[in-house]
Amino acid sequence: MSFNSFGHLFRVTTWGESHGPALGATVDGCPPGVPLTPEDIQVWLDRRKPGQSKYTTQRREADEVEILSGVFEGETTGTPIQLMIRNTDQRSKDYSEIAEKFRPGHADITYWQKYGIRDYRGGGRSSARETAARVAAGGVARAALAQLAPGMSITGYMVQMGDHHIDRARFDWDQIDQNPFWVPDAQAAEDWATYLDGLRKSGESVGAAIEMTVRGAPAGLGAPIYAKLDTDLAAAMMSINAVKGTEIGDGMAAAALTGSANADEITMGPDGPVYSSNHAGGILGGISTGQDIVVRFAVKPTSSILTPRATITKSGEETTIVTKGRHDPCVGIRAVPVGEAMAACVMLDHVLLHRGQIGQNRGRIG
């Protein structure tokens, strides 16, 4: 309902700017009794942390999470969990050159127009640093899901960088953690390294597409109208900085399908319905089918680049801009753990909502 909160029963409010003393997430509605330590959260933050490879910003943030409330003797209490991450590397001088100019393709200008505030040091709330708070909240969601839906796993990976796509025939879950791009295709990982090196050296940036698969989600999560599971997943992804599109299952490609091609045929397996395919991405009519849930989103390239671009200043004068700060040539890389975290929050929220309204699935098959 409010501007910086997300979720129905499991509700996350992120706060903080990239150049203030700290940022974090206020997490409300977590069930009590979930084992939770800072390390459980840190492991996910470390995946998003900048400066881990030459392909991400060289800003060095420890991104160390502190749990200020809501956990007692190693377990959640059911009350708000405050997660705080201190900002430790805020070299404001890097931004001095752009204090008066707007970066084309960046929120600088709209933010200024709306709020009349220009936190030129790092974009204020439009900084990608805000996503660290999401990853921390996602860590809480994962811990709770481990209790409430123990078979569920959420895995994100890149499927496209610029005009390079993965080869689905080479898809290998085990590769995802083996390369700096979270790409499930060893060959792509190699090719993309070369490609991105070139872009980085020329001060360019590039977009990306990230896919997430939720395995082991039970059938029945979601609702048919505005609390559709896919609506909430799409909103969660679209709320991430720089995301311009989001898809469930076949996504935009569904526009090209015929009805007979799109129909995921159903047979009866030992444990319930079995589907011949998954065009639906695991969601029909806003409600999960029990198949893998497949969500995809596209991230635009960073607007902070070395190529000079025409722009204007706050006083309305025309000029050009080159952004020299420490930026990611492909922000899509670090968007992978962010997308996973948002998916985790949505899945937990729907597990709780379903339990609240329905209790457990009411319609049996067979």
Add this chain to the structure above:
Amino acid sequence: MSFNSFGHLFRVTTWGESHGPALGATVDGCPPGVPLTPEDIQVWLDRRKPGQSKYTTQRREADEVEILSGVFEGETTGTPIQLMIRNTDQRSKDYSEIAEKFRPGHADITYWQKYGIRDYRGGGRSSARETAARVAAGGVARAALAQLAPGMSITGYMVQMGDHHIDRARFDWDQIDQNPFWVPDAQAAEDWATYLDGLRKSGESVGAAIEMTVRGAPAGLGAPIYAKLDTDLAAAMMSINAVKGTEIGDGMAAAALTGSANADEITMGPDGPVYSSNHAGGILGGISTGQDIVVRFAVKPTSSILTPRATITKSGEETTIVTKGRHDPCVGIRAVPVGEAMAACVMLDHVLLHRGQIGQNRGRIG
């Protein structure tokens, strides 16, 4: 926040099934003093109404809207507006054959699993008829926008049907109302008619992509994190039946762009910033730029087709299904006014939210 409501300050709750006595929308938060008659709403409903061409379902619904509350002497009162549409053509017998079987690609099965209710007569809340209520609510939003943001217009149109795309070089706003597909390309309209005729006769269905352009929206609407204007637009579109993907500006194609290509360069015009291009789709950092806002979504093909598909029954037996009811070969056609209506609701909501928190834009340029 609840299962069937949408919006922050301008809040729409739709209700009703395709085979009950009526359906409608409860519209809360509309400003008072907006001139509103049933005719103002009916004009939009008539665009969505089935049976208008051979390309949409032959079900004949008058879709006549009644305003039961919230309007006094031709003006909104600021209190809830209840919009009711009676169901008049509910030939339940058409559905008898499918009462026990699940349609592949349809919400039949998940709906049953979750709720244990099978309204085989027409899908219950997963029926596309629910969208009539959205269109009615959108009519209220448009009436309010006419007062609060008089320069704003919202226009939807098809840009893809199956593997047929419009030719952007032939884009003509005036064509949109001239053909049964709401397509801004006269040539495409002709080609698509032939194409869809063929599909219809063979009992097939096909997907589509719809684009909406909001012209004349002021800069400053939206917020940087979860109440991003694009998040709310994406959620609004994804909440429509059968939608599988949604995009802002370049959308999923942004993944393929470089930073220099993506940057919409800025110069200074007589009335403020002027952009050289619109990759951003009129939204940067969740906040409108003042450019055209461009939203797109993909609709999957109807699952009700004549081609036999393998499926199971409620008792778990394997079988095949053919759906003989009166269905749309391309539901995307009738999704155009629905997308427009959802966009209108989101735009009004953000106009009110902006006025509530900010009053008016605070940052001047020039």
Add this chain to the structure above:
Amino acid sequence: MSFNSFGHLFRVTTWGESHGPALGATVDGCPPGVPLTPEDIQVWLDRRKPGQSKYTTQRREADEVEILSGVFEGETTGTPIQLMIRNTDQRSKDYSEIAEKFRPGHADITYWQKYGIRDYRGGGRSSARETAARVAAGGVARAALAQLAPGMSITGYMVQMGDHHIDRARFDWDQIDQNPFWVPDAQAAEDWATYLDGLRKSGESVGAAIEMTVRGAPAGLGAPIYAKLDTDLAAAMMSINAVKGTEIGDGMAAAALTGSANADEITMGPDGPVYSSNHAGGILGGISTGQDIVVRFAVKPTSSILTPRATITKSGEETTIVTKGRHDPCVGIRAVPVGEAMAACVMLDHVLLHRGQIGQNRGRIG
């Protein structure tokens, strides 16, 4: 969260004016599978219906409820339940005299100042008729509670009318339905009849206090901060027209107690904790104890009276007013079923919220 909705998971939006075609309630979030017929709701509406004794307004409304959605084959489907009550007796002429004048103590004036709309026919949304919609929604809540918390009962009764109080020593549950005042004290019922007759004949009105007891509520419902069970009960009561105060347990009288007097001592019974007294009104720290939940509210007297009062007109001229319409000498009488209905909605909402976040109580005693 919105202007006309109440509740978290079980969410009621009321709509409609006293002189429009109909009014009603949109009920979202009801669990599926709850047996529900119009008669289940009508029984509660009949208790609130005007014109049942000489002590309530002589306006004759059938107050017949229609279920327009959300129920299929006699059971709730888990989707929105639309409850509509047509207005049948709208003698607008009764109000003609007051079209330009504001009634002192009535919402006429503030409503006009805010909205600039004057539905002089019956107060628009500030009419007590709106409460019929609440009672209908309460009927749904009661039906759901009968399934989810079968031992729970909710009973309202008057404890004060003007300066007449019930005698707690004579409290008799069986008396409540035996008199027109819902008073649990046979002697009071007789005395009040005489008292109110006198007031009615002189064109006066009088305030009242209503108490509700929820018996059989389990321990554990509620939360410690803003979703306190008592906060939601208090808000529910205060949202009813003409209510000026609300209390839990000892209520305002708690200000006069010492700590030792206030402490409800605890011993161990065969089924868990047993309390020696119930100053707390069944709620400690926002969470139910398992004791009777006791809620009270005060209703001010109707402002529509025959005694001339000084007031002004819309054009700002000073004048006097006498209201001749068909009004209740003590609106508190008909507030009893309204309070019960609101309590039922709150209790169901908290049963669902508790199930959503917690599942079942986690802390054992003994």
Add this chain to the structure above:
Amino acid sequence: MSFNSFGHLFRVTTWGESHGPALGATVDGCPPGVPLTPEDIQVWLDRRKPGQSKYTTQRREADEVEILSGVFEGETTGTPIQLMIRNTDQRSKDYSEIAEKFRPGHADITYWQKYGIRDYRGGGRSSARETAARVAAGGVARAALAQLAPGMSITGYMVQMGDHHIDRARFDWDQIDQNPFWVPDAQAAEDWATYLDGLRKSGESVGAAIEMTVRGAPAGLGAPIYAKLDTDLAAAMMSINAVKGTEIGDGMAAAALTGSANADEITMGPDGPVYSSNHAGGILGGISTGQDIVVRFAVKPTSSILTPRATITKSGEETTIVTKGRHDPCVGIRAVPVGEAMAACVMLDHVLLHRGQIGQNRGRIG
């Protein structure tokens, strides 16, 4: 909507326990451009701070607020304001005796039953320390109100302690800050000091009633049904620890009034309507009249007392308890700034809501 958030557009989420590292408030929806320093907030916290007189707990907390986000160069940015207060004096040993026993009249037992967590060190979220976060948030609300509604003031004061009431004939605004009880009656201040001294020495505690007056609020704030200004004020007060009753204007006493006595007669003054009295407490039909808004609430006595009380242990054994910690003999004293803070949050929220939906009042008088 969530468990620990309050407000519609101006939305406060409090977090933290009395014995964790810190507690605070996440404040969302504040307008941008509001001058705000830690000192602006500290001044209110200092009023609530324990250990200021012998009449409040001797726990020594600096209660120093840090603004972690949402303020840049001395002005609010329109993004979330994180307010953190470190806990510095957490002598856990004081609580060791009660680790296994439940205090009668305290949330110990319900909290345990629901969550299965017993933060015996200080009550977890049911500690009165949580209210420090509310006071901090109220400081932000006051700063914003100073910009948006500059003539508005919010003043709280005690009107009853135990069976001692103030004498309204001696009411003096200037006295409120002159005594440790915030009482507007010099004679009462003296009498109460003697009275409370006696209670304190005998290890007893006592309840209190607090009244707040909002002066200078414009007419038109609020709405007629569930977002009534009085509903939100009542909910805000009832959400404070230990509050058992809440009243607007005449409150519970309205039950005893006749219609003619209750009617606040209206005449026309130079600046609009003038009322002869204020039984309504400044709110009619949920909407402010422009008169003083008068809200009252009762606080029960602290349950931590030296008088032995019968109780049970977690394992279900019967025992007695005496609470020796550092507690307030009359928590009502420190509830004064808390009530003020909640009122400030509600008033700002309604100023924003009104601006969002209506813009400015539409109905003129005269």
